Amino acid sequence: EAGVAQSPRYKIIEKRQSVAFWCNPISGHATLYWYQQILGQGPKLLIQFQNNGVVDDSQLPKDRFSAERLKGVDSTLKIQPAKLEDSAVYLCASSPTWGTGHTEAFFGQGTRLTVV
Amino acid sequence: AQSVTQLGSHVSVSEGALVLLRCNYSSSVPPYLFWYVQYPNQGLQLLLKYTSAATLVKGINGFEAEFKKSETSFHLTKPSAHMSDAAEYFCAVSPSNGNQFYFGTGTSLTVIP
Numbered sequence: 001e002a003g004v005a006q007s008p009r010y011k012i013i014e015k016r017q018s019v020a021f022w023c024n025p026i027s028g029h030a031t032l033y034w035y036q037q038i039l040g041q042g043p044k045l046l047i048q049f050q051n052n053g054v055v056d057d058s059q060l061p062k063d064r065f066s067a068e069r070l071k072g073v074d075s076t077l078k079i080q081p082a083k084l085e086d087s088a089v090y091l092c093a094s095s096p097t098w099g100t101g102h103t104e105a106f107f108g109q110g111t112r113l114t115v116v
Numbered sequence: 117a118q119s120v121t122q123l124g125s126h127v128s129v130s131e132g133a134l135v136l137l138r139c140n141y142s143s144s145v146p147p148y149l150f151w152y153v154q155y156p157n158q159g160l161q162l163l164l165k166y167t168s169a170a171t172l173v174k175g176i177n178g179f180e181a182e183f184k185k186s187e188t189s190f191h192l193t194k195p196s197a198h199m200s201d202a203a204e205y206f207c208a209v210s211p212s213n214g215n216q217f218y219f220g221t222g223t224s225l226t227v228i229p
Contacts, residue, residue, distance in 0.1 A: 004159070031215055040125075042206055042219035043160070056216065091159060095215055103148055103167055103210065105217050107159035 002026065004108035006092050012114045018080035021111045025073070025094030031055075033105060034067055034077050035091040043091055049075065050097075082115045089113070118143045120207045122220035130228045135179075135194040137223045139207030142188065149190040150208040150217070151181055160206060166190060168212065177201070202227045 005024040013019050025032050030051050035043035046065065047057040052072040060067070064083070069075040079086055089112050093105040123138040141149060148167050152160040164175025171183040177200075181192045190207060207220040 033217070035219075040222075042221045045216070045218070048216065093160075093217075097215075103215065104150060104162050104165055105215075107152075107161070109157075109159045112157070 004092055004094055004106055006090075006108035006111055008111055009109065010112050010114075012116060013082055015084055015115050016081040018078065019082055019113060020079075021077045021090050021092075021113075023075045023077070023092030023108060025075075025092070026106055028096065029094035029106070030072075030097040031095045031105075032069055032075050033093040033095075034075070035093065037089040037091055037110070039088070046077070079113075082113075084115050087113055087115045118147055118209045118211055118216075118218055120149075120209045120218065120220040122205075122207050122223050124223055125221065126224045126226070128226040128228060129197045131199060132196050135192070135197045135201065135225065137192040137205050137207075137225065139181075139190045139192065139220060140188050141190060141207075141209050143209060143211070145212060146183075146185060147212055148210040149181075149183060150210065151175065151179070151190075151192050152206045152208060152219075154204040154206065154222075156203075163192070163205075197225075197227045199227050199229065201225060 032049045034046045037043045046060045048055040049069045067077045089110040091110045093107045095105045119142045150165045151163040164173045166183045174180045
């Protein structure tokens with residue numbers, strides 16, 4: 001089966017600019033996650049969707065970050081305006097609906113954002 | 117709240133030596149536990165998972181991990197390291213009644229020829 005697709009792979013922007021990342025999860029996966037991975041750290045959950053509803057966005061900096069999953073399939077994560085500390089890899093992951101017997105999250109290759 | 121602690125941010129082993137990467141979890145009920153590997157400029161790939169079946173779990177590439185409830189541990193081992201094992205390894209926890217995933221800070225494995 002096709003994996004989680006993310007684009008772009010790399011992005012360099014100046015501080016105060018805006019940027020958007022796109023993710024297409026594995027077909028049929030109801031749950032979609034966006035993680036932020038700062039260099040040398042583990043992934044930190046930014047937002048979790050179940051279909052097109054938000055399950056958890058407690059660690060999303062809502063003053064500058066936004067995410068949507070309008071039709072319950074692909075998703076977009078936006079940063080506006082970007083700060084230097086937003087430099088990180090943004091990972092998208094998906095998993096089937098909990099309770100179906102599959103419990104792991106499947107990850108895309110990530111988007112490496114550099115803010116200069 | 118659930119969390120995992122990975123002891124040792126950097127581990128170096130000689131090629132052919134035992135690999136041991138440590139992970140301890142914090143959870144009020146036995147959770148699901150995972151080990152993921154990340155190669156440079158790649159996403160995370162699942163190595164193995166514990167989902168309340170057998171406590172000794174075998175994964176890909178010769179890795180295995182043992183769930184020890186009494187020690188709240190889920191250490192990752194491999195009998196003989198290969199050069200290709202050099203990567204970043206992450207332990208993750210997920211509640212048995214949900215599908216959130218919380219990651220440790222990672223352990224960078226270096227394999228010395």
